[in-house]
Amino acid sequence: MARPTSWPVTLRFLRPMSLLPRLKSRLERVWPTASLRTYLFAVMLLATLPMAVLMSVQRVAEIRGQQARIEEELAGSAAALAASVDRQLRSSLEGLEVLAQSELFQQGRIAALGRLLHGRPRGDWDSVFLLDRQGTVVLDTGQPREKAASEVLRRLHGQVLRGEAGVSGLSEQAPAGRWTAVAVPIVQNGQVRYVLGARMDESVWQWLSTTARRPGAAKAAVFDAQGRLLGASTASVPRGAALPRDAAAEMARAPAGVHRSSDVDGSAVYAAWRTGALSGWRVRVSVPAAPIDAADRRAIGTALATSGGSLLLGLLLAALVARRVAQPLRQLAAAGGAGLPDHVAVREIASLREALRAAREQDAAGHAALQAKAQEFETLFASSPVAMAFAQDPACRAIARNAAMDALLGPPGAAAADGVRMLHQGRELPPAEQPLQLAAALGETIAGLELELPAPGQPSTFVIAHAVPLRDARGRPRGALSAFVDISERKQAEERLRATDRQMALAQEAGHVGFFHYLFDADRLSWTPGQCKLFGIEALPVGRLADWLGRVAEEDRERVEREFWTACALRREKETLNYGVRRPDGSLRWLSSRVMLQYDASGRAARLVGVTLDVTDQVTTERERAQLIERAVAAQQEAEAASRAKDEFLTMLSHELRNPLSAISAAVDVLETAPSDSQVLAEARQIIARQTRNLAHMLNDLLDVGRVIAGKILLARQPVDLAALVQRVDETLALTGEAAGHPLHLRLQPVWVDGDPVRIEQVVTNLVTNAIKYTPAGRPIRVGVGREGETAVLEVQDAGMGIPPALLPRVFDLFVQGERGLDRRAGGLGIGLTLVRRLTELHGGTVEVQSSDEGSRFTVRLPAIAVPESRKDGTEPRARRRNVLVVEDNGDVLAALRAKLELDGHSVSTAADGVEGLQCLLRLKPEVSIVDIGLPGLTGFQLARHARAAGYAGRMIAMSGYGAERDAREALVAGFDAFLVKPVDGAQLRASLGAE
Structure with a gap:
């Protein structure tokens, strides 16, 4: 467990805000009052106990980490020793397999083989034996006079007869002593004829255990599959001894692991074991458990003692501090600020004494200031021009109003404040919802509330109402103060302005139109909101002529200025200017401004009045029409070009096909007419082969280019x-x-x-x-x-x-x-x-x-x-000869393909339809079957499905004249391993046959 960097980081998880109210409530019930000494004891416990627990947990984590490291080292040593044992056994098995390939076995010279084996071909072999299929000893260099095999050899003989190499357990048969044996089968004509094996002395496993890598004082041991000791790094353990039953049972449940158990001699150990993949033997690396357990107990005891000492010291310190603080506090509580001596041991308590004295003086000064403020408020309330009302209780039973409020609502005798009608957004407010009552009842501030005060036979009065609550010492509402500001004249002016704006907006929005006016002498330009909207700006009520022309699109600006000043120079009364405007959002709008010009007595332009229309839709429609015409012309030209390209391609294709076909036709005539021994026959065959390749290449290119362009390759x-x-x-x-x-x-x-x-x-x-x-x-x-x-x-x-x-x-x-x-x-x-x-x-x-x-x-x-x-050594896989079945309904293709395969050294069988092909395939079980897709009786796809369903596991190659990608996918789904397109290239065929 990782150690926290600081206590605030750790305690942050112990004080979520949502738990504080519940914790406080529970403490008040369980612990209503306590002394300062008790609180200090609690603080010391809270400060010390988590540290002690954390230190103990950390120490336990360190012990566990050390234990994990020991177990990891033991497991690594066990894995290395198991690998060494497997290598030793595999080396002996490989040596036996080499002897099994000896010419002496092939020639049946067993006596000569015995003389060879008496020389101990390997130093780790004690003796070599040879058993026949019935288990009779044919040769045994360790027990030459024995003819019957021992029980260990009989079990090993039965295992090897199943066609796999075998490894025995420990044998203690006299006179050979303790040994283990390995054996391999000798197969002749598809059957196991002999069993060749070698005995290995227990010293081999003793040497491996002694030289094995192991941590510190660890011990290494090798056990056979029955749990008997084969060799150990310590000589004190007797060979052949068995593990305790509980240790052996736990090792049998898993191929590898680490546990605490008993050793062969009964002592407690921490041990790692691993089971060999080749022999089923188990290796075990262990260390004594007693020293490790003692060190763990010492570490835990030290941590507990340290924690207890820290806790005791903290409690003593808390008691001392509580005594120095509690005594002067009791004196201060008994006599106030004057009850303490001048010297106090705790500075904070001395500061508290001075604060109590200062508080008394401030209370007196505050009371005097409050009296002055009250007098000032009464004067302001009575003389203020703002209508004000004051409620002295939350229910607003007693309300005081100033003269301005009486003038607004009427004299107090005519209508009380709670009887005045007030409307907000057309809804009449009941007395409980009026600003003064809401502020007094709810304790909320009401700000900026617009109200209508209707009066019979008179226009309504509009006011802005504000109300604030008055609170007592506990913060509860005890009344409210409200103020009304008359805004009737402003409301009337705003309504008149809105009516005018609505009329102008409706007139301009009706046709996407805007109006503008310009005085030449003053260079003063006025725009309506509709004109501003057309140009995409918020407002330009007053500006100059340059403000208008500067907003014209750059590509049209020079032309518009020229047309405008030309109209003025020619004293035209009317002129239409068409231009584009780039709006702030980047869009381009097309506008048409129609202006009327007025001139003074000297003929100079004096005044301009104009209207601007949005003609974007019209211009866009005209441009789209032009683009459609342009695209139609381009499409027609593209179609004509495609037609010409098609005609040229067909002409070129017919010419390219005629050339090889003409050559093939001429070569066929030569084959039919030339003498059989003529030299021209070979040339004709070469011409046919070459032109056939050209045709196949041409067709493959056509198919490939289509698939490549379509993205289907x-x-x-x-x-x-x-x-x-x-x-x-x-x-x-x-x-x-x-x-x-x-x-x-x-x-x-x-x-x-x-x-x-x-x-x-x-x-x-x-x-x-x-x-x-x-x-x-x-x-x-x-x-x-x-x-x-x-x-x-x-x-x-x-x-x-x-x-x-x-x-x-x-x-x-x-x-x-x-x-x-x-x-x-x-x-x-x-x-x-x-x-x-x-x-x-x-x-x-x-x-x-x-x-x-x-x-x-x-x-x-x-x-x-x-x-x-796989290619760094420069070797390439060699093709091997195979048994091949060819299923093809075209006799010429079948004969040619058979000849090609037989020239490559393969053994070839043939079938002419799907039914016959399936029968041959299931009967002959060829290594490779080449099947045409389009077969009578059964299609190639059906043949493949039936063959795979019947358990045929050989390689199947589909062959078709169609080269579409879907054909290849369907062939793979049906069970084929490869797909070839006719005519089949020899290199592709050899590659498909050679693939595994």
Whole structure:
């Protein structure tokens, strides 16, 4: 528990204001009176007891913290010793597994194996034994003449026959003495044929216990699963001894913990234990409990003694102080200020004596001053021009009024004050609610209450009423004083002014109109409130001409001034000025001021009268109409441009499709007509393969660009070596022949990014193939990968003619292409660079282009990451051969896919429809199944659901000619592990087969 920094901080929680009234009430009932000595004793108790309790609690917390540290150290030592025991056992099991792989076992040379094992391959092994499946001893270097296994070995043999490594408990069988054993199964042809094991002497566990890390005088011990001692850091404990029953039961309830219990020798200890994950053995690290308990008792006793001494000393001090204070107070109470001697031991009591003397003198002076004030008030009350009334009791039974009040309400004989009618906001107030009565009854001040005093046959009188209560010595109301101020003339003037303002406001609000008047000689401009409202200002009753023109919008000010002074110069009688006004809230209003000009005898302008109208709605409507017309024209132009782009795209698409189709058609003719041994057959097959890849690439780009633009593409992120990926793209282009005639100069520095390897490879391929298109044959293409700070940089530079400046800002837009000749050697759909930019942005990167007459350079920047731990050793996972089932209803695709898989070394089975495929899958249980989605009988989705429901756990790969994102999601929901789009690329297929 944390120690408070100061007592005020701690006591702040003990005095919430809501508890004070209840505490005071309870103290008055339980403890109505008490002496000063009692109060001082209570104060000392309140000051000392919390400190004593706090000190005791803090000491207990320190003891608990020390106990927790001891337990933490014991638990850490137990965990370390358990790990050492598991490592020792695991090392022996691994050694046995190595022996199990020996060629002597495979060749059945048991005698030779026995000679090898007699040499004790490991120093911690006492002997090695070999049991057959029935438990007969085949070989035993410790008991060579025994053929029947001991009870410990039989239990170990039964455990290992289940196909898992085993560890025995302590055995004390003669003549081998105390030992433990470990054993592993030897599996041949899918069955456990032998059990190979080793005996380990108890000295191994004695050594581990002795060398284990432990705090101070702690003891370490190792127990087997039955709780028998295997080894201990102290030699006095007999091996094989068992823990007390209560300690063993508590250790069996949890794999690890700390408790206070008995040791093997019966002594009390604090012990931490942990159960080994491999063997079920338990390790125990303990310290004697007696020294720790004794130290805790001493600490608690010291705290209690200190608290008691402090409390006793405080009570003695309180008694002494109470005696020095109480005696002079009793003398002062008995005789007043004159009863004490001149010397008083307590300064405050002496000050109290002087204060009592001064209070008597002040009482006399105050009484005289009060008499003078009363006379002054009577004079003021009688002669004041303000109407005043004075009530001398809370019920207002006796009311005194001055002459001014009589003049306002009438003589006292005609109507008493409580009989006068008073109206407030049209409601007549009963006598109890009138100001004087309210102030006297409730003790509240009434201020600024406007009242109407009607009189028969006369106009009503309006007054402002004030009333204040008079209080007695206890603060209770004992009467009231009220004052009335006549405001009848002011009310009449205000009503006339409001009527005029209402008429003017109605006239101006009716049409958003304002009026103004201007005198030229005096430069005096007058505005009505409506004019001020139009300009968005509070008021401008009088101003100058510059105040008006200065509020015109800056873009219209010069024109308005010119039109105004031109009208004056031409002596026009009427003129209309249209302009904008920027209001204080930032809004722009459009106004139209129509003015009438008057001139003097000399022809100079003398006077101007005008009206201003708000024409904002009219101007806004006209501008919106113009904007609608402009948008309609722009939309028509955009539609025409889109139509032209569509026609150009369809023309370009048909041309791009005809080229590979023409090449494929010609190659098919060659295959049909050429002799079987002709060299042109291989060239025709290469043409078909190359053009098929071109078609697939074109279709994939079309699908990808649609998904990317719509934001529906999903990234399968993983650490990717950008340099290795560029190297693979180079090898692919060399294999397909796309880079023929263009040497690729690679400058690669290993750098890793977090991304989708397929999409990043798509970015690299599109940039390199784009460079190939626009680079003349024979010129090099440079590709570089490097790192700049926290950024991975990919650069692709061609040696073409560069990008025209007009095209450079739009080079990444959809369907934008560079200049092409009639041969369309640099053909394409104009979507590759769009894909590059969008895929790069999805990875959190950027792409930019720089162009000159010597070529163009595209630079891609992606966030770099550290080298993954699994790849720091430079190893890559190797693909392994698998049993594969292919379910495809298209015979050509099925035959081609089977041939491709068999060339990669896989064992392939096939099925031609969904029903047959499900039967084969459940019968053969292949490691991998490749299933077409569109199958007769059962669809691929239905096949996957039935297979997963039947318990099939192999890898399932969906294959479809549709590449929509929803198809991939539906395949994963149905139970597939991967989704491939036809035509299936060999690298993607191998990657899907190799994934675990």
